Amino acid sequence: MKYIVNVCLLLLAICFGSCGDRQQVGATSGKEEALVFPRGEKIANSNFVGTAWLTSLVAADSINQTAVGSVTFEPGARTNWHSHPGGQIILALEGEGYYQEKGSPKVVLRKGGVAKCPANVPHWHGASADQKFIQIAITGREKGETVWLQPVTDEEYNK
Amino acid sequence: MKYIVNVCLLLLAICFGSCGDRQQVGATSGKEEALVFPRGEKIANSNFVGTAWLTSLVAADSINQTAVGSVTFEPGARTNWHSHPGGQIILALEGEGYYQEKGSPKVVLRKGGVAKCPANVPHWHGASADQKFIQIAITGREKGETVWLQPVTDEEYNK
Numbered sequence: 001m002k003y004i005v006n007v008c009l010l011l012l013a014i015c016f017g018s019c020g021d022r023q024q025v026g027a028t029s030g031k032e033e034a035l036v037f038p039r040g041e042k043i044a045n046s047n048f049v050g051t052a053w054l055t056s057l058v059a060a061d062s063i064n065q066t067a068v069g070s071v072t073f074e075p076g077a078r079t080n081w082h083s084h085p086g087g088q089i090i091l092a093l094e095g096e097g098y099y100q101e102k103g104s105p106k107v108v109l110r111k112g113g114v115a116k117c118p119a120n121v122p123h124w125h126g127a128s129a130d131q132k133f134i135q136i137a138i139t140g141r142e143k144g145e146t147v148w149l150q151p152v153t154d155e156e157y158n159k
Numbered sequence: 160m161k162y163i164v165n166v167c168l169l170l171l172a173i174c175f176g177s178c179g180d181r182q183q184v185g186a187t188s189g190k191e192e193a194l195v196f197p198r199g200e201k202i203a204n205s206n207f208v209g210t211a212w213l214t215s216l217v218a219a220d221s222i223n224q225t226a227v228g229s230v231t232f233e234p235g236a237r238t239n240w241h242s243h244p245g246g247q248i249i250l251a252l253e254g255e256g257y258y259q260e261k262g263s264p265k266v267v268l269r270k271g272g273v274a275k276c277p278a279n280v281p282h283w284h285g286a287s288a289d290q291k292f293i294q295i296a297i298t299g300r301e302k303g304e305t306v307w308l309q310p311v312t313d314e315e316y317n318k
Contacts, residue, residue, distance in 0.1 A: 036195070036252055037271050057250065063277045064246045066225060066297060087223045091216065091295070093195055112196050118222045136250070138225065138297055 036093060037070040037136075047148045050077025050126070060141035067141055073097060073133045078126020078157060081149035083119075086140025090115040090125060097133030098157075099125045106159065109135070119143065124152045194293075195252060196229040206307045209236025209285070219300035226300055232256060232292045237285020237316060240308035242278075245299025249274040249284060256292030257316075258284045265318065268294070278302065283311045 040055030051074040058068040065086075070093070078098070090099060092113040099115040100106040102122040109115060109125075117123050127133035139146070199214030210233040217227040224245075229252070240261070249258060251272040258274040259265040261281040268274060268284075276282050286292035298305070 057273050058248050058275055064248060064275055064299070066248060066299065068248060068250070068273075068297065089217050089223060089225060089227060091227070114216050114227075116217055116223055136295075138227065140223070140225065 039072050040070065043071075047080050047082065048077065049080070049151055050074055052077045052079075052126075057136075060139075065140060065142040067137075067139045069137050069139075071135055071137060073125075073127035073135075075127050075132055076129050076157075078152050079124045080151045081122045081124050083122045083147045083149070084117065084139055085119055085143035085145075085147070087119040087121075088117045088123075088140075089138040090117070091136040091138070092133070093136060094132075094134040096128040096131040097126060097135060098128060099123065100156075109133070120147075122149055126152070126157075129158075196295075198231050199229065202230075206239050206241065207236065208239070208310055209233055211236045211238075211285075216295075219298075224299060224301040226296075226298045228296050228298075230294050230296060232284075232286035232294075234286050234291055235288050237311050238283045239310045240281045240283050242281045242306045242308070243276065243298055244278055244302035244304075244306070246278040246280075247276045247282075247299075248297040249276070250295040250297070251292070252295060253291075253293040255287040255290040256285060256294060257287060258282065259315075268292070279306075281308055285311070285316075288317075 037055050037057065039053045041053065043052045043054050053072040055070045056067070057070060058064070058066070060067040073095075081102070090109070092109040092111055094111055097109045098106050099109050099117075100123060101117060107115065108128070115125070125135065196214050196216065198212040200212065202211045202213050212231040214229045215226070216229060217223070217225070219226040232254075237257070249268070251268040251270055253270050256268045257265050258268050258276075259282060260276060266274065267287070274284070284294065
């Protein structure tokens, strides 16, 4: 009988040990796998409200006039209203964000979500109040640069 | 003593049960986190060798002539040689892949990697021999559709 108890205790020790390992490995690889692109540099201009980070992935040049960047918005952070002469495509990679075109309701974007903004339509995007938001922005520069407008008010953001 | 054995067996049962749950949850959430976009439909045309999957994220239209898609290549799968009148941008999301322009050495792409292919330059992309490869393709359609060429030979692929 004592032998059975010892075997049980040994199995318990092995089981708890491997349980801990598995959980740790899962958690670590989950975080690493989630971040596809580095967070980049903190955005330090007045076209954003709150804390946001930018990694430029592809610069527009004579080879291709499409610029691609990854933007990470901390909760509550957002762009000002702005428009693009060549339009913009947004791909949501992680978290929860908002996208709104002038005159339309705010749209919630989550991982795998896509928004397509027509040329010259004022819009804004950013994180939800409670979650960060990581997105790729694909912006055609062939017709000119981004036109920045007024900040998104708290009333507009919360509506 | 019998009581101790019963307690041990009960603890073992709970432990194995919770271990199984944790492993399953960890593995599932890990996979979900890694997969930003659904794998999509199996590509069933002769412009690809091996097994590849496509999710169209943004179709080119009058609002924006840039098309965006997520392609998943199984190990060894690749496109044929091809070119784009408007060029192409590739963003590597997961796994390990290859990108090669005609006349240049093959480039290895891993998560977070970027390739920018000039207009009308023959190139191919695909997974490495041992790993799958998930990539986003950003393709300008404003100057016309993809021009498909000959398959990538094993000699070219392995070089």
